Amino acid sequence: MATLLDADAIEDSARQAPALIRYLDEGDFVTRRYVSQGIEINTGRYRDYPMVVRDGMPIRGHFAFDTHGFMLGRHRTAINDFWDKAAVDQLYLRECEGAIQSLTGASCVSAGGWMIRTSADLTARAQEKVANYRHEGGIQPPAGEAHVDYNEITGRRAAERAYAAAFPDAPGYKRYVCVSFWRSFSPGPQDWPLAVCDGRTVSDEEATSNTLFVVDEFPVGDALTAPVDGEDQMIAASIFRHRDRHRWWYFSDMAADDVLLFKFQDSDHDVTWRCPHTAFHDSSLPGTRTRASIEVRAVAFFE
Template identity: 55%
Template sequence: MSVRQIDIEESVRSVEAALNYLLPGPDINRRFVSAGVEVNTGRYGPFVATIRDGRAIRDHFSFDRQGFRLLDAPTQVRDFSDIAEIDRVYPVEVEGYVREAFGADLVVPMGWMIRTSGEVASRQKKRDQPYRHQGGVQPPAGEVHVDTEPSRQLAAARRAYDRVRPGGPGFRRFIISSFWRTFSPPPQDCPLALCDARSVGDDEGTPNVLWVVDEIPQGDAMFAPMDDDGQMAAAIFRHNPAHRWWYFSNMTRDEALLFKFHDSDRSVGWRTPHTAFWDDSLPGAHPRESIELRSIAFFE
């Protein structure tokens, strides 16, 4: 970074908070998710980190450098507890914001998820079908991760592109991202911390295989032989003191964070580790309620 960039970034307020990183542990890393609960087989432990508040310098951030930006993004969704309204309005709305922000030719919205630091169990809908890991309510994800594992993303992008653009011209670049909005009043008690892409090595990260289940397995069953190679996976991270962390305090429902999970162009900031954290620096904090929607942006 240039001297000017360092001066700007050091001028802002910051908080000290514990972030959960992967610790030495079992060789098999899996994340089991079911309604209202998510359990990792890996061991995680807290490391105190400085998290800078980017609110005062929001125009300083770019997708190519840090891998994220805070956008002004008013929403037409009136009630984020209304699944039908979200399904009808939100994917199309987010598609437009993502296409404009990245300058992409095509954006394919994927699934969405509500997360809350408040009560989860009472928000779960009764299920008469197997659990699907989208369109529900889950707790905040409390460990440093990226929701994609690099080696599996080109194939995923090709599947998505062929589904919506059969016979299309193909793509030269794709970006998988998250569009993250909090809709509870500011300040929130458990905001999202984002790791500056410039501070993350390309060789960092351990695969964490995702298993969507009706019931969380117990004990040795979590490590039983399974077809991990055929599953989606995230990347989880060990502590690195070089990681440089940011958040944006007092987010409102008409703002959104757009950040990269995976950019096929690795000459720029191509992924953004992130995690929820508990912030006690601002008085009168409210439980965090947020919605995240993944998408793939294609450049043809």
């Protein structure tokens, strides 16, 4: 049986890629994320910190969902073209539910919104005016800062809604885990791959909430941070300030059947219950290509 020292030695031997990870700066800020068609902005002040991101691909079997907060699995999809929105809506969410249930051992899984992210130039798309834009089923740039998509209030409510809608006659659940099921569908290696942070290396001390506002047009000036009634109860992510102890990983050159499953929030805090993540520019590998990926949000329930 592998010991903790063995695990540390395995991780310390991993190839390291230099990276700049964007964190919320020290200080007091109104922290909000505004999202529109093809573009998103954050309030607050952020800074890029030099970090290393370890390459977990050669030791992919080492990572455990409840230990690190993430794992790399395999799943063959029937989707031939992820740009085909109708096909993704019709087929992919049900595929993901089955895959997540298999990977986690959950009693049941409910998959919800999905999003494509690409490092391609989205300038023209961002200039489109789309009334009543929703932050799902669209195209966005790679994530720009270290974050977890749900804070605790948002995760708990997401689980309650998902279970009531998908399993109205079920007996209830003892545990829920809000997750992202992430796949790159562009040829590797990707220029802006996703990095995930070992959830054991983060704490509440450096975390704060980041309220989500989905808008047709961005506010300007003081309106970006003007008080909003009930904001503490609105949908929000968690964002993080830099700490040297954060340990980042990625999986280089992911193939079509590789899927990264990581936690937004686990109601069981006796295990690793969240996984900060962000994109980074990978300068360590030659011949990187434009990234295109799809992420699916889901909730796994344990009855």
